Amino acid sequence: MTIATLGFPLWLRATHWINVLFLGLLVRAGIQILGAYPRLYWQDSSTPGKEWLKFTRKPIPKDRLWISLEQETDVPAVLGQPGGNNLGLGRHWHFFAVLFWILNGVVYVVLLFVTGEWSRLIPTSWSIFPAAWQTFLTYATFHLPPASAMNWQPLSVAHGAPLRLRVETQLGFKMVKWLRAIELVEDYATTGDGQGGSQEDTMYYEQAVSI
Numbered sequence: 001m002t003i004a005t006l007g008f009p010l011w012l013r014a015t016h017w018i019n020v021l022f023l024g025l026l027v028r029a030g031i032q033i034l035g036a037y038p039r040l041y042w043q044d045s046s047t048p049g050k051e052w053l054k055f056t057r058k059p060i061p062k063d064r065l066w067i068s069l070e071q072e073t074d075v076p077a078v079l080g081q082p083g084g085n086n087l088g089l090g091r092h093w094h095f096f097a098v099l100f101w102i103l104n105g106v107v108y109v110v111l112l113f114v115t116g117e118w119s120r121l122i123p124t125s126w127s128i129f130p131a132a133w134q135t136f137l138t139y140a141t142f143h144l145p146p147a148s149a150m151n152w153q154p155l156s157v158a159h160g161a162p163l164r165l166r167v168e169t170q171l172g173f174k175m176v177k178w179l180r181a182i183e184l185v186e187d188y189a190t191t192g193d194g195q196g197g198s199q200e201d202t203m204y205y206e207q208a209v210s211i
Contacts, residue, residue: 015108018104022104025093026098029097032081035072035085036068037072039051073085
């Protein structure tokens with residue numbers, strides 16, 4: 001059985017961003033479609049005046065015949081898809097986006113199980129449920145587990161036994177599991193490029209707090 005390792009593979013990152021792209025297209029196309037007739041109904045008859053939600057202040061004429069185009073609302077180009085207030089183009093964009101969104105999802109699910117990344121999402125032991133509940137209670141009551149435990153269980157060697165470094169204001173900041181030595185310095189001049197560490201030197205994090 002293939003199990004996921006540390007870090008995220010390129011395909012997983014790519015499918016997530018592709019997902020964002022097509023979800024954005026779906027939302028924008030939906031806004032364009034909604035602009036064509038900004039009233040929502042529960043019944044297929046769409047009886048005027050019985051909508052459960054509307055996105056327009058235009059009243060429905062009661063003293064003359066009228067067409068739905070009179071209810072159309074202008075959609076700013078930054079929100080809608082190319083084509084302006086065009087219901088047909090909005091639908092084309094919508095179904096185009098949903099087709100590739102589903103395809104991307106299928107690729108993601110297949111690779112999730114083929115590569116073993118499923119183990120990040122699907123529990124492999126029933127013990128995760130009481131541990132998750134205990135963790136919820138811990139943070140909900142503004143308590144933190146001791147540095148010598150993980151999910152209220154003794155630390156394993158793989159997780160930094162017998163003691164882990166806790167930095168309360170930077171959760172998961174350094175990912176330190178073992179300390180070989182502690183060196184006291186007067187400044188950061190001799191540490192990396194002088195910013196406090198390799199992550200700070202490359203601007204992944206803010207500059208280190210002054211000593």
